[in-house]
Amino acid sequence: MTEADLKEKVVKAIKTVYDPEIPVDVYELGLIYEIKIFPVNNVYVLMTLTSPSCPSAEAIPVDIEKAIREIEEVSDVSVELTFDPPYSQDMMSEVAKLELGFL
Numbered sequence: 001m002t003e004a005d006l007k008e009k010v011v012k013a014i015k016t017v018y019d020p021e022i023p024v025d026v027y028e029l030g031l032i033y034e035i036k037i038f039p040v041n042n043v044y045v046l047m048t049l050t051s052p053s054c055p056s057a058e059a060i061p062v063d064i065e066k067a068i069r070e071i072e073e074v075s076d077v078s079v080e081l082t083f084d085p086p087y088s089q090d091m092m093s094e095v096a097k098l099e100l101g102f103l
Helices: 003-014 059-069 094-099
Strands: 032-038 042-047 076-081
Touching: 003 032, 003 042, 003 059, 032 076, 042 059
Parallel strands: 042 076
Antiparallel strands: 032 042
């Protein structure tokens, strides 16, 4: 499996995780800043939340890690949370903006 193939599977897995307060997956919301695939299929995800005081701050990163770990080819997963740069609605995909009525 190529790095690009694995990254595609990782994105699909991340898209199964939703913010419980918003009916859009975390990838389309723009909460994922970076996905890196390292040797031996170790996956690193840099992400944010809609706000530092998000009630799901503990659950969402754990849910993302669990979803990625379910991919057979993945050896290890590291999810890092950052608030720099701060989240803004401009980070949402057009899909998310349509779903939430912003377009």
